Amino acid sequence: MSELWIQPTGAALAADVHGVDLSQPVSDEVFARIADAWGKHLVLRFSGQKLDDRMLMTFSARFGELDRVPVAAASLDRADSDVIDEAREWVAVIASVKKDGKAVGSLGNYELVWHTDMSYNALPPRASLLYALEVPADGGNTGFLNMYAAYETLSPELKRAIEGKTCIHDSSRNSAGELRKGFQRTIDVRHTPGAVHPLVRLHPVTGRKALFLGRRPGAYIHGLEVEESEALLDAIWAHATQEKFAWYQKWRAGDLVMWDNRCVMHRRDAFDESLRRLMHRTQIVGENVLAG
Template identity: 80%
Template sequence: MSDVWVQPTGAALGADIHGVDLARPVSDTAFQHILRAWSDHLVLRFSGQKIDDEMLMDFSARFGELDRVPIAAASLDRTNSGLSKDAEAWVAVISNVVHDGKPVGGLGSYELVWHTDMSYNPLPPRASLLYALEVPPDGGNTGFLDMYSAYETLPDDLRRAIEGRTCIHDSSRNSAGELRKGFQRTLDVRQTPGAVHPLVRLHPVSGRKALFLGRRPGAYIHGLPVEESEALLDAVWKHATQERFAWYQKWRVGDLVLWDNRCVMHRRDAFDESLKRLMHRTQILGEPVLAG
């Protein structure tokens, strides 16, 4: 028997998982319950956890092989981030904290636009897990979007227009729209650097189709005139980012949130830069993106 029980948020996606202490080994029976809940709700929240980096890594690895931290995150001075030495290659620090004039993590305190983690790579992560160590009393909420429902409710004309189409996912900018080190501004979206993926993705586990959008800036649909690509992307994004597909997480210390990066997009609200926010994140290695 498993003591795990699932409490849906009541929104388009998301559920709380109760009866699990991630500081202790999770039984196979309990983990199977968690997997079913993840498949059903796409985003899971484990509240009130007290775990270190090794525990975070151990639990994350139950979902697949750990992915190394992005190069930009690995290049930061994380001496004062609370990160253990053994976790440096596998745990990214998301924070606005500055120590001795140096940021201990990435992505600051500003708004992050709707995006899919690292979709500009040929094999984007299949999942991300984000653990809250220090959070402001207000702001910095994370929104999630159900891309299954966004696809399934597409108007017929939009569904026909994107059928079989592929899109460039911009690798030159981060989720705040900042130009990454080593990249130059691209004026022609047809020359945008980054991986090319189908606009409709087939989930390898559920077998369902989902929109796979990455992020809006720099995107280009192959084979279309730029004006047509822009108009089609604007229409698809307007549909996909409706509040009826969303759920927002208001963070508390000890929250661990897991989401399926293959069928969920997310964003972050801005927050007061004078307040501290410190999160540790793991990612699960991805697999080839299958066309839906």
Template identity: 55%
Template sequence: MINVIPSGKALCADVEGVDLSEPMDGNTLKLIIDAWSQHLVLRFRDQKLSDQALERFSARLGKLDAAPMYTAGTRVDVDSDFVTVISNVKIDGKPIGDLGDGESLWHTDMSYNEVPPMASALYALEIPATGGNTGFSNMYLAYETLPDRLKHRIASMQCKHDASRNSTGGRRGDYPDVTNPKDAPGAVHPIVRTHPTTGRNALFLGRRLNAYVMGLSLEDSEALLDDLWDHATKPELTWHQEWKVGDLVLWDNRCVMHRRDAFNGGERRIMHRTQIAGDKPVYVP
């Protein structure tokens, strides 16, 4: 018996009564997908997942995306092309995963790609005693509650999403430092994105660092993006996950942004993530 319990906040629900390590029938999968479409973020507690089981569940939702490029110097030892290690743990002085222990700023996973992933599933293997919580923001509501003047202004605008830095500010691969956001590498996407399944419009901001609104002066771009980010991350639009070992959280990158709190670097945090392939963002007025 599956039970879906809404968080009471702007997004997220707990899904009880399902073991994601076991084969899943079509009816169960449909219930999960329906709840996901309604609540945007789902949490499954007390799971015991191998990387293969994590892949298997994620692949029921769509084709898996390959793991993204890690920060330079990361040494990952995972027998999967589709599992990304998010960790601050180091072995022989080298990190075994990405994103360390610092704050991870509001972002959408891999929005710098021409075709970003539609979803991410993050599974907790080890967590610190405090900190490292993850916040999520409802980008449907962020768009719908924008002042009319901003809605009209951004209707046909596009934004460049920087590929050179990750969400903690670490340099990705061998990309050079960006000194002018206009010159940043990365894909250009509409600021308002139409969800291909629900048909609803959402803000699609990606990440703030080195973002640039095409066609504007740098000063005007920065001012507009500051306004949009301030609005999209208001507390009433968010929900925050306090992690427990065995939690799996699934979210829709097409209508959700997320961030992470910093935590004590002397404590271990190991998370494994999969990503489901998506579609090129478009805006349908």
């Protein structure tokens, strides 16, 4: 217990957790300190871990009920992945790796835009945990944004403009902008498919307000003319994605990074398609999205 210590990154969010081996049972006292650090820093990094899928699931489940693998990821030929059988329903593979010419995971090697995980669902996951098994020496970094700070520093005019407003979160495209199977291109954003959430979300644990933006493409603010919605969204996104709200993770094998999907957005840099990147991800079932 005395060895556990938290080292903030010094950026707008994120901290390193030192002195804990997640392959071993985590005591209630140690877990309480980890949970407290997560509430303060929004993103936690545990470096030098050696985890199998059972260990990853066991630690993840301390934060709540495990969420099932998204439909798109589950539709891959999972027989070619390295996830153990009993974890296939709960552990998603994020990878550029192929076996016999078939992708073993999703999202390849390309750039991913700023987004909130699965916010196109009525109950987006509360947290995501991403564990690095293989990573390239360069590229594929993941950026994170503090949506508390983004909301709190909005101009009074923008705060008034979004107060009580809701927004459509597009379910037709993934984080790389690719059209998902079974969907058609939406011409009019007023008819974008997906869940509708408040633009300002009240965090159910901390009680703080955060911007809840999802993804920029396909978004539409209810009750506004399309041009007015586009202009307001552009202004909010330009503010929220400033570097002063960001921290970037440069991956090493053995890194486990977890983030609060209720008040953090993230994105990924592209990397050379010839390089191997293999990650396993768990997610935690979310709650109703409360308006802030």
